[in-house]
Amino acid sequence: MFRIRCPYCGERDQIEFGYGGEAHIARPADPDALSDAQWADYVFMRTNTKGLFAERWVHSAGCRRWFNALRDTATDRFVATYVIGEAPPLPVPQLVPGDQAPDPAEAIPEEAAGGGQR
Amino acid sequence: MSRQSARRAQNRLDHGGLVDRTRPISFSFDGKSYQGFAGDTLASALLASGVHHVARSFKYHRPRGFLGAGPEDPGALVRVGSDPATMVVNQRATEVELFDGLEAFPQNCWPSLRLDFGVVNDLMHRFLPAGFYYKTFMGPPGSWMFFEPFIRRAAGLGPAPSAPDPARYEHMNRHCEVLVIGSGPAGLAAAREAARSGARVILAEESAACGGRLLGEAEGDALIEGMAPRAWRGDVLAELAANPEVTLLTRTSASGYYSQNWVTLFENCTDHLPPSEAGHLPRHRLWRVRAAQVVLATGAIERPLVFHGNDRPGVMLASAARTYLHRYGVRAGSNAVIFANNDDAWRSAFDLHDAGAHIAAIIDTRPDPAAAHREAAEAHGIGVRTGATIVATQGRGHIRSIDVAAFDAGGVTGKPERIACDLLCVSGGWSPNVALFSQSGGSLRYDETLAAFVPDEARQEVVAIGACAGDFALAEAVSRGVETGRTAAREAGFVASATDPVAGETRDAALPYRVTPAWELPSNLPKTRIRAFVDYQNDVTAKDLHLAVREGYGAVEHAKRYTTTGMGTDQGKIVGVNAIGVLSGVLDKPIGEIGVTTYRPPWRPISFGAVAGQHVGGLFHPRRTTAMHDWHVENGAVFETVGDWLRARVYPQPGEDFEAALQRECRAARNAVGVLDASTLGKIDIRGKDARSFLNRIYTNAWMKLEPGRCRYGLMTNEDGMVFDDGVTACLADDHFHMTTTTGGAARVLGWLEEYHQTEWPDLEVYMTSVTEQWAVASICGPRAPELAADLFDDIDADPERFPFMSHASGHIDGVPARVFRISFTGEVSYEINVPASYGLWLWRTLMERGKPYGITPYGTEGMHLLRAEKGFIIVGQETDGTLTPVDLGMGWAVKQSADFIGKRSLTRSDTARDDRLQLVGLLTADPGFVIPEGSQIIASGREQSPRTPMIGHVTSSYFSPTLERSIALALIAGGHGRMGERIHVARRGADPVPATITGTDFLAGLKEAS
């Protein structure tokens, strides 16, 4: 069981939280403009990262607020939690377009980092 | 206890050990009476009486004795107790503590331990090779059918208890700075140092007494900090006991190591006590500990050697023989052979010799045992064979003799020599107990010098010390313990004071540990006849591992599963490394490259009771009841659970059965007035200037033009377009709405609204508050409902003409504020009356009293289901299952084209637009009296009866309708909307299919046309 730092309340046990899957996937502004495949990609497809992963959590038995977390899925270590709307404090592979893992020294592309609220 | 039994304890020493010779204890095993002492385990007491053979193995039913002396023992499994409720099976006799009146029994044997028919498996072993189960499962059709009865009989060791468990269990949650697991010299030193800093320390010891190997070894001239080891142990324990920040738990094993130093401890509170002394204590506790720092001092486990005939009772780990001697005062044999590949095991020869046993031989596979040992053996007059191995053993229920021969890399070289013995102490070296370290995510490294896996890199805040870390020397264990205890406390923010006493000298009585691995030893027998056991519980031999490799299952995780090595209740505690060693030999690869199988919780078997803790019976799940609950109880309601709620399902009157009550309630609702407790409906108060546009994005239908005072039914879909909730929402003001949800979906819908508001549309000004519990709701319906309503309301005009359907009003009933919604789930004229919850029971009683002249009848959820089915209204979760769109449900009218909403785009995906999807329809059976069982499968033709008949849908709701005086059903049928009037058939098990006709879903519509 994890200990998770809610950005609003502080550290709490995992039992107070709900998991929300991959973070930084913005809901398309105009769904009708998307092909079936593009829409299906938004609805169904998520990256399955081994390593640093940006994901959503909700403090459902606490302040009931959603926030984002960076967790290493291989070690289960939480690297950071941050509020919705903020860019992740570290570069994360899932936000880099294409299949190329990012060079940590490089900044995350701005449109990817700030692209979605989710 | 009789004198006869006392005489039988011939192997008990006059002195030594932790047993209390002034407190004799009577117990029985296999129906015979024995005597032991307080402090004994079942194993030590039986050994004192010369009993070795106590169990039979899983597969071949071979006789099993005591290989170990603690939790690692694989074979000596017994049943304790005979009460069908409280008996426990698969208990390790090496851990079961004696109490007066204890009854233990052998298991996995029939008709008796000595004469066991299951032993035919042993004679048939050539036909039960490794991978037997796998081959049977995957083999030609029918082979599983053939073997199943045989395997079922053989599966499992002891029988499960057959009556409810009367014991109590509990969970404890704790935080601490330093959790020390294991109380050998390293663990005691670490706990003491950490505690001196003022940190909260928990020390968990698996057995009944702290001390670890200090209790199992001769003290000799050993010193710890200048003191005799057991005196030092006493001082440390006294210091820990006096410290209020220290929790010292004995009989407590760390069972699971999870993320962020969350460790579960399994404490046995009463299993070691006679039932009369258990008092108010729970039987087991599960401690759930979050520790800032964890110190693993879990010691090491000795492993046996793999040679032909190594599994007879009387074959015992060398260290276990010393434990029985020094901890329990029991000499496990009087004529012993020691067989080892390391210097440590020689201690058993000298200690047993000093305790009066004859040592028939020391056999060492190495050519070069320690010179000091050889000199000591000579001084003791003990014969030594080096570079030799045991090639066979004799003795059916107990070892009688061994055959020893010289060997080299090519195999056995000398002529075997037979040596008589009644105890064979074996040692293949020590394996650090890395299970918890590995569970914590830490990596392991194979240490060539130690011939063992040791902790490598930690992934959490955890340090392994002492033998667990491969530090087998006493001085190193203690100094590392001291240092680690201090560091762990400091890391957690606590610093030891500078006045701590300086430690005195620590020195070992034993020689430094030296080992030369010998994983699989040769025999002079033909290869097919060699049976060298690796796993003593699941009966896996070295030959089985060879077979696994030959058949392509050489990877360590594959070999484990193919042969079931380490998959018994012992989880391979003593056998794991030997299996890897044997694989390494077969594959001719270094052990480090073979790797280990994954260690998973629990470290040892724990009870389901401890896992459940207090969360059983009434505490299993919270139950919510409405404000009217007491009335329902008083009036004989039958209840059902809906979500967390208890709801009245039906109100049978005296002499009335369920179905009759249901029909009566529904007739009343159609002909007079019915009343339903609808308080459990989810209610969410939604406010803010953007509340309306928010609703418009959430619901599939349009909300922008709903006027204050009006209500609207709405559907919610996920982004995949599938319906997940529905309900009526009322517009109280332009920026204020009252949403209702399904009873079971209330919490999820609130979460859904919050999620989208916070993560997608934070720019919208909208506030959501759950008000489910603030309002009590009574829904009255039926032709006479308007009269009752008119009678009831102080200041609301109840006339359906002026208070029309799908509108609402606020007013009072006898001065009590009320919100009334003119919405209907039955098709009848309805008034859904909401009052503050504290007036709920009053409202209900008032309705029952004032409604009497109009024939008011309460109806429960079953009547509600029936009435709405007559009208063709869906129940989310009954008609829907997360795979249906609004269009599938025939509610395309509720899908707006004007604006986007959650899930809209999915409704035009190629899959959701298919016209052969399952669609909701009505069904009328040809026989109006036949009520289709809900869930029935629908087929196209009545003649198709082969197993491959395609199913074209299924029945979701089915009732006998009192209004239509015939059966009705709702069903999902492929392309159903285009098949109106078609005849289909409902499949039945063991009976002919029943014909039915596809209709619309509103069964009342036809009735009204007709009337």
Ligand SMILES: [Zn+2]
């Ligand atoms: Zn919070």
